[in-house]
Amino acid sequence: MNCGCAEVVTSGLLDLFDARERMIAAARPVEGHERVALGDAEGRVLADDVAAALDLPGVDNSAMDGYALCLAELCPAGLPVVQRVPAGAGVMHLPGGGCARIFTGAPVPIGADAVVPQEKVSLDAEGRVHVEGEFAEGANIRRRGEESRAGTPLLSAGTRLEAAAIALLASHGIAEVTVRRRVKIALFSTGDELIEPGERRAPGQIFDSNRAMLKALMAHPGVELIDQGVLLDDPLDLHQALGRARDEADLVVCSGGVSVGEEDHVRPAIERLGGIAFHGVGIKPGKPFALGFLGDSLAAGTPLIALPGNPVASLVGWQFLALPLVQGRQGMTPPALQRFPVTAGFSRRGPRGRRELLRVVLDWSDGTPVARLxxxxxxxxxxxxxxxxxxxxxxxxxxxxxxHAYGYCPAAQFGR
Incomplete structure (x- = not known):
C-alpha cells in the first residue's frame, strides 16, 4: 500500500551532488601503513609512490616470432639463417650478411634493425630467407625502456592495487609494497523488528537484509569490519554501542532509526556523543541519509554514516554517498561519477522536489541502449x-x- 508519503516534498534537503562533495571533503585518510608481500596486496592502497626498479623492456626485444635482420643487407638472393635466438637468450651479435631466427621476447641481436614476421618470409630450397613487402627500420622491435626507465614514477600513492598494477610491480621484480592500513568500520543495524537470517520469525519481524548487504559491500581487502549486529531501539543500548564504535573504529556505519519518528533513536544518540553534519538528501530513495560524527567535530572525531532502514534506500546511500568517503579514508581519490545519456523505454511520473534514481536494465536489442525498469x-x-x-x-x-534521453549511472562503477 502506498500512502503517498514518498511524494511529500521536504524543504532543506541537500542536493545529491552537493552531498557527495561534502562526503568526499570529510574523507581524511587514516594514519598508519604496513609492508605486505605483493601476493597479499590485491585491493590494498599504496601508501607511497613507487618508482620503476629497472628499464622495461630491459633490452631491445622482438615483438613477434620471425627473423631479425639488417634491412640494408636484403638482396634478391636472400639471407642465410645464421643464428637462433630464443626468449631468455643473451644479447648476441648478428654476423654480417645473415639473419637470425628469433622468437617473441628474445633480445634483438646487435646489428639487426628490424624483425620480419614469419608469415612475411619464405624460405628457398637452400633455406635462405626472402622477405615479402616493405619494412621500416625498427619494425617489430620493442625498444629498451620504451615503457619505463629505472627511477621514473611507476605508481602513485593512493593507487588501489588490482591485477594489472600488481603485474606491473611484479614485472619490476618488486616483491613487497607499503600500503595504508585497513580502515576499521563498525557496522550495526537498528530495529526491534529485526532478526538474523535463519532465525525463527514471529509475526511482525523481518530479516536483517541491510547488514548482510553492507557486509558484502565492505568485503574488501582494505577494510577491517567490526560487526556489532542488530541493536534494539533503546537509547541506552545505542549510546553504549556508539561509544564502543567511536573508540574502536575509523568509521561507523549504521542503518535504520535515522528518520524523525518517535521510535527513531539514532540521531539523538549521535548528538549526545557528537553531532550531525547534515541530514536529508534530495534523492528518492535515500532521503533520510545522514553524515554525523562521534567526538568533538567531524574533522577530529570518528565519522558516522547513518543509512536509511529501507534496503534499497540504504544501497543507494552507500553507492552514491558513503562509498566515496570510505575510499577517501583508504587514501584513494574517489573517482568521478560516470554519467551518460540513454533513451528511456518507459514513461513515468517524475519525482516531486528531489531527484529519483530508478533501477533499470539496459536493452541493447536495437543496437543502442534503452533503459527499462x-x-x-x-x-x-x-x-x-x-x-x-x-x-x-x-x-x-x-x-x-x-x-527521451536521461542520465544513466552504471552499477559497475560502484565496485567495492
Missing amino acids: AGGQGSHMLSAASQAHGYLLVDADTDVEEQ
Missing part, C-alpha cells in the same frame, strides 16, 4: 536492485517520457 521501484523492493544494470537519474519535477 528492472522491476518494482519501492525502496523496500530488493528484487529490482538485484537485477539492475544501473540507475536512471531523473531530475526533480521531471517526468520520464519514452524515447
